[in-house]
Amino acid sequence: MPPAQNVGLLSRHVTLLEECDIKSNSRVNSLTQSDISDKSDDFDISFYESIEFKPQIRWPDLLVQISLHLVAIYGLYLILTNQVKLYTLLFVLATIYTSGFGITAGVHRLWSHRAYKAKLPLRCLLALLFTITGQRDIYTWALDHRVHHKYTETVADPHDVRRGFWFAHVGWLVLTPHPAVENRRNALNKTSQDLKDDPVVRFQKLFFIPLFLILNIILPLGIPIYYWDEDWMTSFSVSFVLRFTITLNIAYCVNSFAHLWGNKPYDKYIKSVENQIVSLAALGEGWHNYHHVFPWDYRTSELGKINISTSFIDFFARIGWAYDLKAATMSMIRNRAERSGDGTFHHQEEPYPQT
Template structure:
């Protein structure tokens, strides 16, 4: 997701600092305005240009580590859990406080998942003013930066996933993507990402202006006062509903950057690291179906099946039923199914490539009937559907008896094989195809086009460059090789 503390309260310089130098005719003073897209004039080769020309910060070592730390984030991410650990040993946990802490965890967590993430970062639905204020207020209690700052980083994550311009690049390792990227200064400036739409939102501007006051109020003061006036447990409210709850919210949302890029499957696309897993969904308030999300980021859902855990989706759906949300975006089911089918076919292709298949007809010698008969006197060769088969390894294993094969040596056994004597199973067709050693010139009988391809290969997964069937090729007679492989 994004960093814990928004230490930058004037993001209006974003476009000027993050956009690479342009030629004078392309430069626009309007880029310095919050309401003009910051990526309006970036070059087509922006990513490669940036990686080539942007200088990274120096490596962190013993001589400079203290200069490279993000001190505010470090303090929040260390002092808060320290308070929670101290409180666990020194403050009695009342059941009322325990229940309230869980509820407050979901309250502030939904501010991130339903608010920061799906509403503002991805514009997956529209929210009424009351709901926007509710989510902005709740999100401040998660202490992960203002809406505008958080969304700017998250949009960069989606645009530059798994690259050096991704603020929490999963390829840098689990620890880095989970928390490491927040402990030190960014090693390079983030890739440009537009947030001009958020600059026009009065609620986003309000939260950004009062962010520091809001994190203290919602993060610690409010839960402490509720527990104090509710059941006289101010210290419990501060420790458990404040500090401990904040630790859980932090690492819950951080798991979307780390665990969701490490654990699970890729049912929609495996080009990048995001994955789907129920465990990740359980610890991230429904954000665990991350492979789906990266494929269809504008969809208000993370989980598309009714039984998959996604309380954020349920919250948005209920809000819509109450008239507090509208225009819930969903990606067309047909296109979602295409993504799933693509990956299913890819996995079938991988399994298919691990199997042995009948030899390509283009690789088999084409011989005349006379040559076939001559060689059949030396070894057991049988013609079926225009292919010459060496059945020496199977004669004694034939379920119908050796004699049925023996009487077909040197002959065309097509009629007998295709139901004249026995209508053989798919398994028999597949096994027979592995015994092919040649092609009889002019030997394909009319009406047997569908019999040339073994059943196992009739639905074989092929790349677009392989769509021409090897069995449909025409090969001129070449009796010169004289021998069947």
């Protein structure tokens, strides 16, 4: 497509976002949980559990992961040997954690779980931040996450933790998926109309590659070079690759560490756990035992837990950009913990969130 035509197409999509948003809200707001569930009756998980499956290595994806981590190690070496300017380090840290809200408050709590609703400006902001992280497009990420929750700890789970730490952490991204995963992706693709109806999701998916290049590579690479004369190789290794790799691994840790090591105050029969270290790194996403018990709760944890993303959503609720926040009541939490928890639940009265 010629550049002028591409720019024109981009401009038309930006102009139409608000108009499309008005039309889509009436449909999205009326959706129920069944609308994002698989309605087919012919899926037999026991059949897929019984078949012998040998995954194949997806070499391009594996080589990308290896290259990123090798360059990231070099970037870490530059930091440890004091070859990186302070402004670059501050810029990297700020970018990692501001963009992280695009994952936690955006593609995860808003688009994957619909734990709250957001007006167009907030959705645009979250889409921008999520794109900076470089973790695929919103639609693909959210669809995979819905499959993960619906078929957790089965062969249909994209990053089934039963296959080990490394598979859950990164292996699932470099190996061919199990046939059950492909089957469920296709099934839920047909029922995820709320994602298809959101103009922000459609726009970000359509223009993901140019947006990825600009927001995840060009700007993070160019800003340190232009504004404080950072060396270009240092900027490439630290501001782009190391930052990108850290962001990826923080997200990976939720799939691995937060499904393996920690306590289970709400449900001792599932793999997901409460992991404070992951929560600190992932802006509140490590309270995973709670999240898998109450996936529709916008907080993903009790209010007393460290959860910066919840504060982020609460702020936008106060100014009217976020609304219809869903949260479990204290009695619901306590009853579930007493019924199926591992005994580590601490009874503490916490106010129900005001929205």
